Amino acid sequence: MTQRGNDSASGRRARGRTTLRQVAGRAGVSEITVSRVMRGSPLVAPALAGRVRRVAAELGYVPNRLAGTLAGHASTQIAVILPALSNIVFAEVLKGLETGLEARGYHPILGISNYDAEHEADLIRSLLGWQPAGLVIATAGLTPQSRAMLTDAALPIVEIMDSDIDPIDMSVGISHRGAGAAMARHLVARGYRDIAFIGHDLSRDHRARARFAGLRAGLGRAGRALAPARLRLCPSSVALGCDMTRQILARHRPQVICFANDDMAIGGVFACIGAGLAIPRDIAVTGFNRLDIGQAMPAPLTTIDTRRHEIGRLAARHLIARLEGDDPPSHSDVGFVVIPGATS
Amino acid sequence: MTQRGNDSASGRRARGRTTLRQVAGRAGVSEITVSRVMRGSPLVAPALAGRVRRVAAELGYVPNRLAGTLAGHASTQIAVILPALSNIVFAEVLKGLETGLEARGYHPILGISNYDAEHEADLIRSLLGWQPAGLVIATAGLTPQSRAMLTDAALPIVEIMDSDIDPIDMSVGISHRGAGAAMARHLVARGYRDIAFIGHDLSRDHRARARFAGLRAGLGRAGRALAPARLRLCPSSVALGCDMTRQILARHRPQVICFANDDMAIGGVFACIGAGLAIPRDIAVTGFNRLDIGQAMPAPLTTIDTRRHEIGRLAARHLIARLEGDDPPSHSDVGFVVIPGATS
């Protein structure tokens, strides 16, 4: 652990990483042969391949994927752009994606748009600069510019979460508008009339907005009205759901409160319990997403399963299929599932 | 769609992306000048720079970062390896990291080890192949091989979450053993004697194991014993906490149950409520991590804030500092905070 030349005081930058050439020199073969061995080509005689592998291991050789990709036109990086990570939903989608990609040797490069379409455009530009083999995106609302970049880039793209779209290339998701409508049918079937809605900042989250629109339209078709929605211009959270529920209860007790998602709904349940109300006898509550925690509550939450794990899995699968020359469907609706629960 | 090579039916691979040369040709300047303009070099005359920028925009030119990095030795990718993403804790750390990195033009390449040290080693190897500028890792238990690769790689490395380690390069975290001991002091101060512990698979999660060891040791020092721990060899979850709590309650009611983390503790709270027990009168409950949801419950959970957001932020900050030639501390303990709550 002495000088070695690298480890330049502050930088600790790696100059002097072992290269193909060094392995080749030490093994007494040409660079291309080492390259073939490292990529498992059957063109190299087994004995030679063994020797080369031994030398490579000895030298701790790690192939430079940058150079390899530049020369060979075959990146194994996949750009992944999500609107947030504070909500467990996207973390689970990302988990599903990472697992599916990693299993086939692909690596995600991550960007978080914060539900900001402009920032999303910047992310698209900079991630495309890495020449990824493909791109998976849960849109924050593609700008025309973003759309143009993606179209021009001509690489496999999966737009995830929403199936009510006309995808640039492929889509995997559910119908959020349909999910809202399904919740409306559920509420109508249960006979509720005085229905309130609590949500976070829907102006940025267009999928939550679609659910809300579907809910309102569905209720309208059944002749029920939705009380004016209560929205707070901040990200969704348990605490927010709790707080806003208390506010509503302070002036009026609706028959049911629909929350924009499970996080908020769980906060709502806590607020109702705190107010001494029995659920669903005194007041009903519904959420969206089917978080595990909502189902573990003493009274499992009425909600809609968005099958996000399946979305991540399928997105990875379709992307890889396309990369391997297959022709996966350009439009996949994984279908949501209404979970009746015990809170409505 | 004639020859052009690109958009080959299935592949949709981009051959024919605009290159520096094309921009240079169209603008009537040399490649290097375009390169300078794209990187904002002051060496180019403003008028010329403007013209070049216009041409680049017209052609939708996106610099190829692979080539740039290969030629210039300055990647802006940062390898990030985490043990899981199912738990919101790591998702939040990742969010903090991404934000900090993105703001300075760096992009995370993600790997999830699933608490598997062997897989972690594979991830390290393959991510290092991208010649990242730095690496952030929440260890799943570095194998000697992993350690060697990281040492040899000679790039800035931040080991996050745990501060009770001798870092390869830098560390940012808290003392998990200390946190366990702090919880022990809290319990002793409250006068509890009959203390149970419920956890998930600690064999793989060495930080949870350290907390447990700290708790047990702390209680031991105070002359209290911990009932034999109940562990289930599966990942932690709300449902698991709920289930295991029911099992314990079926045969005996301890004064307090310590859970390996908040998720499990929340499940425990639900189980106790379901069993008609009042918290903390009939039974106390403690968690770990200080999840928002635990604090939003009618009785805020007694827990320990692990300051994970701060960990992510600081890890990004120190990494970037190092990359920019500064000399950040090699060892940062962000400190945990005991949150007394109302469940103990």
Add this chain to the structure above:
DNA sequence: GCACGGAATGACAGCGCTGTCAATGATCGC
């Protein structure tokens, strides 16, 4: 009017690897 210094631009080599095709032996059929 002229050498000089600085600003602006370019030529060139090469980062580490892979695609392509050529070269080398070894093997084979007749």
Add this chain to the structure above:
DNA sequence: GCGATCATTGACAGCGCTGTCATTCCGTGC
């Protein structure tokens, strides 16, 4: 025994960009 064939191996030219000089063109001061 000899050309054809196959299995191996290598030479070479780039992928698209940037570091490092070299070059050109001014305005300056004397």
